[in-house]
Every structure is written in C-alpha cells, then in structure tokens.
Amino acid sequence: xxxxxxxxxxxxxxxxxxxxxxxxxxxxxxxxxxxxxxxxxxxxxxxxxxxxxxxxxxxxxxxxxxxxxxxxxxxxxxxxxxxxxxxxxxxxxxxxxxxxxxxxxxxxxxxxxxxxxxxxxxxxxxxxxxxxxxxxxxxxxxxxxxxxxxxxxxxxxxxxxxxxxxxxxxxxxxxxxxxxxxxxxxxxxxxxxxxxxxxxxxxxxxxxxxxxxxxxxxxxxxxxxxxxxxxxxxxxxxxxxxxxxxxxxxxxxxxxxxxxxxxxxxxxxxxxxxxxxxxxxxxxxxxxxxxxxxxxxxxxxxxxxxxxxxxxxxxxxxxxxxxxxxxxxxxxxxxxxxxxx
Amino acid sequence: xxxxxxxxxxxxxxxxxxxxxxxxxxxxxxxxxxxxxxxxxxxxxxxxxxxxxxxxxxxxxxxxxxxxxxxxxxxxxxxxxxxxxxxxxxxxxxxxxxxxxxxxxxxxxxxxxxxxxxxxxxxxxxxxxxxxxxxxxxxxxxxxxxxxxxxxxxxxxxxxxxxxxxxxxxxxxxxxxxxxxxxxxxxxxxxxxxxxxxxxxxxxxxxxxxxxxxxxxxxxxxxxxxxxxxxxxxxxxxxxxxxxxxxxxxxxxxxxxxxxxxxx
Numbered sequence: 001x002x003x004x005x006x007x008x009x010x011x012x013x014x015x016x017x018x019x020x021x022x023x024x025x026x027x028x029x030x031x032x033x034x035x036x037x038x039x040x041x042x043x044x045x046x047x048x049x050x051x052x053x054x055x056x057x058x059x060x061x062x063x064x065x066x067x068x069x070x071x072x073x074x075x076x077x078x079x080x081x082x083x084x085x086x087x088x089x090x091x092x093x094x095x096x097x098x099x100x101x102x103x104x105x106x107x108x109x110x111x112x113x114x115x116x117x118x119x120x121x122x123x124x125x126x127x128x129x130x131x132x133x134x135x136x137x138x139x140x141x142x143x144x145x146x147x148x149x150x151x152x153x154x155x156x157x158x159x160x161x162x163x164x165x166x167x168x169x170x171x172x173x174x175x176x177x178x179x180x181x182x183x184x185x186x187x188x189x190x191x192x193x194x195x196x197x198x199x200x201x202x203x204x205x206x207x208x209x210x211x212x213x214x215x216x217x218x219x220x221x222x223x224x225x226x227x228x229x230x231x232x233x234x235x236x237x238x239x240x241x242x243x244x245x246x247x248x249x250x251x252x253x254x255x256x257x258x259x260x261x262x263x264x265x266x267x268x269x270x271x272x273x274x275x276x277x278x279x280x281x282x283x284x285x286x287x288x289x290x291x292x293x294x295x296x297x298x299x300x301x302x303x304x305x306x307x308x309x310x311x312x313x314x315x316x317x318x319x320x321x322x323x324x325x326x327x328x329x330x331x332x333x334x335x336x337x338x339x340x341x
Numbered sequence: 342x343x344x345x346x347x348x349x350x351x352x353x354x355x356x357x358x359x360x361x362x363x364x365x366x367x368x369x370x371x372x373x374x375x376x377x378x379x380x381x382x383x384x385x386x387x388x389x390x391x392x393x394x395x396x397x398x399x400x401x402x403x404x405x406x407x408x409x410x411x412x413x414x415x416x417x418x419x420x421x422x423x424x425x426x427x428x429x430x431x432x433x434x435x436x437x438x439x440x441x442x443x444x445x446x447x448x449x450x451x452x453x454x455x456x457x458x459x460x461x462x463x464x465x466x467x468x469x470x471x472x473x474x475x476x477x478x479x480x481x482x483x484x485x486x487x488x489x490x491x492x493x494x495x496x497x498x499x500x501x502x503x504x505x506x507x508x509x510x511x512x513x514x515x516x517x518x519x520x521x522x523x524x525x526x527x528x529x530x531x532x533x534x535x536x537x538x539x540x541x542x543x544x545x546x547x548x549x550x551x552x553x554x555x556x557x558x559x560x561x562x563x564x565x566x567x568x569x570x571x572x573x574x575x576x577x578x579x580x581x582x583x584x585x586x587x588x589x590x591x592x593x594x595x596x597x598x599x600x601x602x603x604x605x
Contacts, residue, residue: 084428219442225429226439229391229422234493235415235443280429283448 001284004291011295012064015302016056020310023048023056059195062203063301063315064294066192066260067270069207069252071293074267075274075285076214076245079221081154084275085330087268088132088253091154092161094264096135097128097250097257099165101187102172104128106180125202128258133250135161140246190261190316192301199259210252211290217241218282225280263316265323266297272330342367342505342536343388343418348397350383350560357383359560360397363538367503370531371538372547375557376581381540382423384557385509388538389420401505415443417497418505419490423513425482433469433477433485437461440492456495457488464488465522479514487511487523491530498533506530508539512546524550544598548572549590556580572596 017023023031023044030042031049070088077086077093088094104127139161143154169188176184186193220241223231232238256263270293271285278284300318307313343365350358358380365371365388373381386392388399390406399406401414419440427436437460441453449457461467466484469477474485490506497504508527512520520543528550531537541547547554548568556564556571558580564571571577577585577598584601 082426082428219445219447223439223442225431226425226427226436227422229389229420230425232391232411233389233415233418233420234439235412237411275429279435280431281435 001288001291004288004295008064008291008295008298011298012060015298016052016060018302018306019051019056021048021051023052028052054197058197058200059192059301060298061200062195062259063192063298065200065203065207066256066263067266067293067295067297068211068290069203069256069293070263070266070297071270071289072211072214072286073249073252074293075271075282075289076217076221076249077267078271079224079282080242080245082225082227083154084272085155085268087265088249089262089264089267090162091139091158092135092165093132093139093249093253094257094262095162095165095169096138097132097254098188098262099135099168099172100127100129100131100254101258102169102184103131105184105187106172106176124258125206125255127254129206129251129254132254132257133246135165136246136250140242187261190263191304191312191314192260193305193312195259203255203259206251206255210248214245214248214252215283215286215290217245218286221282221286222280261314261316263297263319265319265327266293269323269326270296272326342402342503343538344400345384345388346398346400348384348387348394348399350380350387350392351395352383352392356395357560358387358394361555361557361560361562362397363388363555363562363565365505365507365536365538367505367534367536368531369536369552370528370550371536371553371555372551373538373540373555373557374542374544374547374580375563379557379580380560381557382509383560385507385538385540389507412443415493417494417503418507419493421486421490421506421508421511423509425486427474430473430475433466433472433474433481434458434461436474436485437488437492440489443493444496453492457492460488460491460495461485463491463526465519480516480519483511483513483515484519484523487526494535498530498535501534503534503536505536506538508537510540510542512541512543520546544572544577545590548595548597549593568595572598 013025013028017025017028026042027044027048030040030044031052033040073088077088077091078084101124104124139154139157142157173181173184220231220236223234223236224238224241228238271289274285274288274292278288300322301315304313304315304318346362348358348361349356361384373384375381383392387394401409401418434457437457438449438453441449441457445453458467461470464484464487466481466488469481469485474482477485494504494506512523515523524546527537527539551568554566554568554571555562556576563580564576572587574585574587577587585598586601588597588599590597
C-alpha cells in the first residue's frame with residue numbers, strides 16, 4: 001500500500017514533467033516549493049512554471065481523481081453485486097451519468113433558471129450524479145427479487161439501460177445546435193484535455209468523499225461476499241450498506257463522467273489486478289484500488305497525450321485498448337479455473 | 342433464548358408454515374425433521390429474520406427479533422445457511438476470520454487470529470488454513486463454515502454465557518465420519534450453553550444426538566418431543582409417507598429407523 005502511494009507520487013512528479021516542454025522532477029519540486037514560499041536550489045524558466053501550474057498539474061490531478069473514483073467505485077460495485085465482472089460502465093451508471101450530462105449541457109444550459117445560475121459549474125456534476133444513481137437504482141431494482149440480486153439479470157439490465165441512455169444521448173446530439181454539439185462531442189470522446197483547475201475543484205469533493213468513505217465499508221463488503229443474509233447474520237446492516245454504496249458510487253462516477261466523459265475498463269481492471277496480487281479483502285482492496293486507479297489513469301493519460309504528439313488520443317481509447325484484452329483474458333482464465341477469480 | 346410462537350408464513354399466496362411454535366434453549370440440541378417441502382427451511386428462515394411471518398412472533402431473550410440491534414444479535418446468534426456461493430478467492434482462514442467481524446473495528450487482532458485457528462482445529466479443518474475457499478470440496482466448505490460459526494460465538498461459549506446456533510442441513514455433502522464428527526461437535530457445543538437448532542434429513546443421526554425433535558409435515562409441527570417420544574412407527578410413517586421399522590440402536594439404545602418394504 002505504501003509502495004502504491006509512493007508509485008502514485010512519483011508518477012505525478014514524473015508525468016507533469018513530460019510533454020512538449022519538458023520539466024525535470026527537480027524543477028517540478030522547485031516550482032512547487034516556490035509556490036508555498038520555500039526557495040529551492042533548482043532553477044527553471046518562467047514558461048515551465050506557467051505550463052506546470054496552469055496546464056499539466058490540473059490535468060494530472062484530474063487524471064488521478066478520475067482514476068481513483070472509477071477504480072474504487074468498481075471495487076465497491078463488484079463487492080456489492082458479489083460478482084467480479086461488475087463495473088460502473090457495465091451496469092449503466094456511467095451512461096446514466098453521461099445522459100444526464102448531455103441533457104444538462106443541451107437543455108438546461110439554454111434555459112436560465114435562477115437555480116441553474118446558482119449551481120453554476122456544479123450543475124453538470126450534480127446532474128451527472130442524479131443520472132448515475134438513478135441508472136444504478138434502476139439496474140439494481142430490476143435485478144433484485146426477494147432480496148437476491150441475480151447477476152445475469154443485472155448485466156442484461158445494464159446493457160438495456162446503457163442502450164437506452166446511448167439512444168437518448170444520440171437524440172440529444174440530434175437536437176443540439178452547433179455550439180452545443182462541439183461541447184458535447186469534445187466531452188464525449190472521453191478526454192482529460194480540457195482540464196482546468198476549475199474542473200479539479202468541482203470533482204475533488206465528490207471523489208474525495210467516495211475515496212475516503214467507501215473504504216470504511218470494507219468490513220461489510222467482505223461479509224457481503226459470503227451472501228447478503230450471511231452478512232446480515234454477522235450484524236451488517238445490508239440494506240443501508242447497499243444504499244450508501246449506490247449513493248457514493250453515483251457521486252464519484254457522476255463527477256468523473258461530467259468532466260472526462262466515459263472512460264471504460266478502469267473500474268473493472270484495477271480491482272482485478274489488485275485481487276490477483278493481494279487477495280479479495282476489501283480493507284486492502286479499496287484503498288489499493290484508489291491508488292492504483294490513479295496510477296493507471298495517469299499512465300494512460302500520459303500515453304494519450306504523448307504517443308501521437310502534438311495531437312492527442314482520447315484517453316477512453318487507451319483504456320479500452322488495455323482493458324478489453326485484459327477482460328477477455330479474465331474470461332478465458334475464468335473458464336479454465338471453473339469460475340473463481 | 343429464541344422463542345417462536347404460532348408462526349405462520351405465506352409466500353406468494355401459499356401457506357408454507359402453519360402455526361408452528363418452538364423454543365430454542367441454551368444447552369439443548371433441537372432438530373427439525375420432515376419431508377422435502379414440509380416448511381423446515383422456511384421456518385428456520387423465520388427464526389433468523391430472513392423471512393417475516395404473516396402472523397406469530399419470534400423473540401430473542403424476550404425481545405422482539407426486529408428490535409434487537411443486528412450487531413448485538415450477531416454476537417450471540419450464528420446462522421449457517423445452505424449452499425454458500427463465494428466467487429472471490431478468500432482463503433479458508435479468511436472466511437473463518439469474517440466470523441470475528443462482529444467484534445472487530447477495522448482489522449482483526451492477534452487474539453482474533455488465535456480464536457479462528459482454534460475454531461478451525463475444533464472443526465477439523467486446520468490443514469485447510471491457506472487453501473482458497475472456492476477450491477474446497479463441499480464437505481470441506483461445510484466444516485470451514487462451521488468453524489466460522491464457532492468463531493462468531495466464541496466469546497460467549499468460552500465464558501459460558503448462553504448463545505444460539507441455527508444450522509440448515511449442515512451435513513449435506515459430508516461423508517459418514519464427518520457427519521458424526523460434526524454432530525459430536527455440535528452436541529458438545531450444546532453442552533457448553535449453546536442452544537442449537539438444526540435441520541437434518543438423517544433420522545438416525547437425529548435420534549442419536551438430538552434432545553428435542555420437531556417433525557414437520559405440510560407446514561405444521563406434526564410431532565414434538567424427545568427422540569423416544571416422536572420415533573413411533575405410525576408418526577414416522579405418516580410424516581414421511583413411508584413405511585418404517587423402528588428398532589433399537591445396539592449401543593446407545595436410542596430409536597433406530599429403517600425403511601420397510603412398501604409391498605409388505
């Protein structure tokens with residue numbers, strides 16, 4: 001765990017330095033120390049400082065936040081559904097959030113309600129949260145009968161909700177005017193390219209809430225892996241646990257989707273890698289997922305902005321290229337090991 | 342310790358349990374017998390709170406089951422259900438340690454680990470400690486589960502305080518020697534102030550080990566009493582729709598049942 005935290009720290013320092021203007025880790029340290037009023041022996045150009053503080057740092061921090069949110073939500077979802085294949089993307093929470101974002105971009109932004117102005121830049125994350133949690137609740141309700149969640153139904157319901165949300169997003173695109181269309185398309189590509197400090201501050205409270213709070217539910221999630229009634233007999237308030245998880249996952253994914261679009265597979269793959277490594281105990285898995293999710297998305301974003309520089313690949317493309325083959329490998333391995341992950 | 346009075350359960354318009362009452366006392370090993378579909382599991386699930394009865398009431402130490410704080414209940418009552426499905430690769434020891442979760446905040450202490458190991462020894466699964474739970478055989482899983490129950494109730498068992506253990510067909514997929522070792526262990530527990538209620542299918546195991554037997558038929562309590570009371574040929578024949586001979590166990594002198602030929 002400490003190793004992961006260290007790795008994440010070094011990734012941050014390293015990747016803020018990589019790009020068209022390169023900044024050495026020492027210079028990075030120097031610039032940051034200068035900001036908080038400590039003089040350092042490392043010299044740097046003013047342009048390096050400006051690029052670091054205004055462009056690279058918010059982007060890198062946003063990548064870490066979004067990655068953590070996706071991974072920790074994935075881990076919580078997999079525990080809650082007692083199924084290692086659950087993922088915020090597969091069960092509709094991401095596309096629910098995406099649809100709500102699209103609606104608020106197109107419909108609400110063209111109206112001028114007082115409350116819309118009041119909410120300001122929080123409007124989109126809040127809408128995304130509502131969309132994400134409603135989609136999760138719909139899928140959860142559809143797949144749960146007599147207190148038992150049917151996994152096959154859950155995945156199918158997720159597919160249906162995804163399809164419906166995608167269709168509705170398509171309709172929003174059709175209704176959009178040129179300017180809205182540009183905003184929407186830019187966002188839908190799944191990119192961290194538009195990162196500004198403003199988006200970091202908007203996402204930070206939601207993600208922080210989830211990343212700090214969800215790991216507290218680890219003991220309950222461990223018990224729930226044995227079964228819902230088993231968890232209940234161990235003194236876990238299962239219904240409350242479910243609701244809390246759905247709300248926090250909705251918050252985190254809603255915020256993440258609202259700034260970065262749909263970035264798939266991080267929520268699925270990260271908890272899996274960790275489970276192979278440290279086992280399924282959520283007390284390690286949840287904080288570990290938050291850290292590794294940050295590392296993985298930061299790495300993917302680094303790839304996205306460097307391999308075709310000066311152009312930039314959508315980060316969703318990178319994570320899908322890594323995640324989809326990994327998912328297939330999991331399925332094959334799963335088949336060989338007769339169902340246990 | 343746990344008392345069920347006049348429990349009636351309806352699911353989807355079908356009455357599965359009719360007016361069944363039962364008392365689980367610390368120090369007593371009670372067994373529910375009955376044909377498939379007689380309402381045994383439904384009744385047990387009502388006792389555990391998994392199913393709400395249409396009428397009747399379940400009380401724990403005099404208080405209504407719904408009013409008992411879940412964590413408080415978990416420290417004095419353990420429940421072992423059938424068919425645990427676990428698709429995550431916990432080791433057997435980790436599964437037993439989950440039994441300690443009502444007592445821990447965050448991580449288990451060294452004492453919790455010692456208790457878990459001790460429970461695994463008592464359930465005869467200490468050699469499986471580091472094995473992945475999903476790769477164990479059915480019988481091994483059952484015994485690891487039982488070790489988890491022990492770990493959950495350990496504090497009260499050790500200090501001689503009353504506690505309660507509910508088991509739904511715990512002997513499924515166990516071979517002859519393990520069936521007896523589990524029954525022996527459960528009986529020992531009942532002598533340490535644990536009130537045990539278990540659903541069984543093997544009449545002779547019930548006759549050998551139980552203090553009280555409740556035979557259910559069509560959702561009703563058909564006969565309730567000691568093995569000697571309820572193991573009468575006519576009762577067993579009616580309850581199981583199968584002609585039987587009742588004999589005597591050669592050593593234990595408890596009743597012993599074999600199915601008779603239907604054409605006699």
